[in-house]
Amino acid sequence: MKTTLEQWRMFKAVVDHGGYTQASEAIHKSQSTISYGVHKLQQQLGVQLLEVEGRKALLTAHGKIMLQRGEQLLEQADNLDRLAASLEQGVEPSVRLAIDMIYPHPALMPVLEAFAGQYPDTRIELDEFVLGGGLELLSEGKADLLISTVVPSGTPHQHIERVRFLPVSHPQHPLQQLGRPASYNDLSQQRQVVVKDSARKSNRDGGWLGANQRWTVSHASTSLNIIRRGLAFAWLPQHWIEDDLQQGLLAEIPLDQDASRYIDLYLVLAGGDSAGPACRYLAGLFAGSAQ
Template identity: 25%
Template sequence: MAEWDLRKLRILRTLRERGTVTATAEALHMTPSAVSQQLTNLARQLGVPLLEAQGRRVRLTDAARLVLSHAEAVFEQLERADAALAAYARGDAGEVRVGAFPTAVPALVVPAVRALRASHPRISVRVREAEAAEAYELLAAGEVDLALSLAAEAPSAADPRLTRVPLLTDPLDVALPAGHPLARAGRLRLPDLAAEPWIFGGSGPWSDITRRACEAAGFSPHQGHSASGWTAILAMVEAGMGVALVPRMAAGRRADVVLRELGPDRPVRHVVGAVRKGAESGTAVTRVLRALHDAAATRAGG
């Protein structure tokens, strides 16, 4: 196989465009002798004559024109590669792998992906659903580039591996059966529900959040039923089997469930993004983080 040298092929193409060795040397900031030497070496590498004398000038041979006809496709592809690399360096292109806890996917990640499709269509987001604590493990292991999780599940802010970015303060509302005596009460506080059967998971972050919120209000919740999925929790509330704390970001609408705000002292959960140190600037990750910020701001404003 012939030995192809892109730098020398560019010199040959410039000679075709400029017409003389001297004009080619000026265009490429070379000496005429260096141009001639490079083209002589290219002819030797390819095994065909590339130039022939025409009076005091030189002209391209048919072999040289054949070589350039194929080289043009290579130059075109390299231009595309340069443009793609420039876009990647600006953060306008590339793939970003996002690990996100279940309720964050429809509430934040999907709106962010939709916005990015319009503003930066060459950024591809690949989503992996993971529980809150697992999202950080995936990030630290290099399996995702950006993790969406809860601050309560995050490693220490002093962790040298990660940079945490606050995204959203998500209020917790109380889900009550529509026929519950307190469903239409003028003002509702958590202690008003101390004697109720509560529905929450047997373990994991939501169990911890529910217990902490109730204990901060002065009582320990009686767990009437155990469930971790919001569909199951809200179905049981709808059936009058108990009450539940529901993050506003996760709440679905059911005909016979009333969601009540708990006032200024309501419990909240803090949603954060996290990236590996250094990845928060100058890459497509920045664009995705910005889109997530915008989705969070829209949700908080709504």
């Protein structure tokens, strides 16, 4: 490079503070040092960046363009310094997070936001799965943090969430037109849609499986769209369908007995006590105990 980061910092300081004298006070360098540095920068680039009017230093048209690129360069350099400091302290460059698809997204976003604020340089690699897919990721060493409805036997885990499932269908579905609460026998005569286990070595489906007709899909959004069109019914997490229920796009199926089902979610920290600080902090956010 013809130029140095320090020259770009001095140039930016002159622009930010409106002149050489003000920049000198702000970044604690002599005015002559800053003046020489910016002059040398312009000379090396072969482009005039500033015009001095009175006691003010104003950007030229070329200076505006170069300042924008220079700020990007300085930001990247600061990011490198911060990343190096994090690595020196043992902070992981990335955390592999595996979450069951039924985990409430309204709860997930604040967790990710808080994590980004605390560890901005640590990447998150997020895998979403169904049923046993998380155990497969864990057993293959592809997850540092797991949120799952099932955990390996003997593995330390923590309960963090209980998800309520409701039986729902389109408001005009036959199960809504019986004139009485539906029975499980009524359900068995209708088509049900279920979500397939995402584990490669499993053929399990999720939910009540008593219907004679069954469609199996691999993604939650497909299941939801099928139900919205009146093609089937399903038990779905309440947080997936709250808006649809309020808007009348879906309706809860009235059953002759309590239709609610509850599934618990557990948190597993793959590395246990040896997990890095970023991973442990993220686990604490999910458990509500991060500090």
